[in-house]
Amino acid sequence: DVKVTQSSRYLVKRTGEKVFLECVQDMDHENMFWYRQDPGLGLRLIYFSYDVKMKEKGDIPEGYSVSREKKERFSLILESASTNQTSMYLCASRADGVNEQYFGPGTRLTVT
Amino acid sequence: KNEVEQSPQNLTAQEGEFITINCSYSVGISALHWLQQHPGGGIVSLFMLSSGKKKHGRLIATINIQEKHSSLHITASHPRDSAVYICADGGSQGNLIFGKGTKLSVKP
Numbered sequence: 001d002v003k004v005t006q007s008s009r010y011l012v013k014r015t016g017e018k019v020f021l022e023c024v025q026d027m028d029h030e031n032m033f034w035y036r037q038d039p040g041l042g043l044r045l046i047y048f049s050y051d052v053k054m055k056e057k058g059d060i061p062e063g064y065s066v067s068r069e070k071k072e073r074f075s076l077i078l079e080s081a082s083t084n085q086t087s088m089y090l091c092a093s094r095a096d097g098v099n100e101q102y103f104g105p106g107t108r109l110t111v112t
Numbered sequence: 113k114n115e116v117e118q119s120p121q122n123l124t125a126q127e128g129e130f131i132t133i134n135c136s137y138s139v140g141i142s143a144l145h146w147l148q149q150h151p152g153g154g155i156v157s158l159f160m161l162s163s164g165k166k167k168h169g170r171l172i173a174t175i176n177i178q179e180k181h182s183s184l185h186i187t188a189s190h191p192r193d194s195a196v197y198i199c200a201d202g203g204s205q206g207n208l209i210f211g212k213g214t215k216l217s218v219k220p
Contacts, residue, residue: 009153033207042190042198042212058207099143099160099202104155 002105003027006091012110019078021107022093030096034058034066036104037088043104049074081111116201118211125176125218131186133214135199143202144182146173148196158184158197189218 007022033048044056047066067075092101117136146158161168161175166173175182200208
């Protein structure tokens with residue numbers, strides 16, 4: 001079974017803190033994604049990566065950066081957390097040539 | 113720009129009822145996905161279809177390419193079916209374009 005894990009299920013941070021969210025997949029997938037999910041807005045793509053050290057902006061990249069130094073790991077970074085970044089963050093991965101994405105369990109981030 | 117619209121946003125049903133959730137998209141697709149998200153957050157893929165109909169247990173997904181419309185049906189609904197159901201268009205580069213989700217609550 002494909003497994004996508006995220007470093008934390010729940011996280012509480014203060015405004016202005018630097019926040020790292022980590023995602024690891026164990027199926028050698030080339031593509032990895034970071035989404036945020038908010039009530040009434042659904043899932044929105046923040047960044048994605050199609051290869052090591054490669055990244056592409058999604059629909060809402062402002063206030064976020066990403067890092068992919070190894071194929072299995074994709075990190076989302078909030079350089080200076082703000083209260084409007086309080087959300088559920090979901091990571092996903094997908095193999096090349098395949099449509100299906102596999103999701104991690106999500107990290108519920110609260111910024112106070 | 114492709115948009116994915118779902119209806120209804122919220123749905124409450126009694127156990128045993130037949131349930132339909134609808135999804136419309138605006139641009140031709142490579143594959144239409146139905147996903148399920150239980151309380152707690154994890155998302156699982158239910159179906160991926162580009163034509164016709166697929167069935168898995170009590171769940172049935174259909175798609176009409178000409179009308180750009182898909183439906184997810186649940187027969188003999190059960191409280192454990194309570195979840196958020198999300199449809200998504202396969203999009204370009206394999207990125208998914210998501211509907212806003214339908215929150216289903218099945219009462220015993």
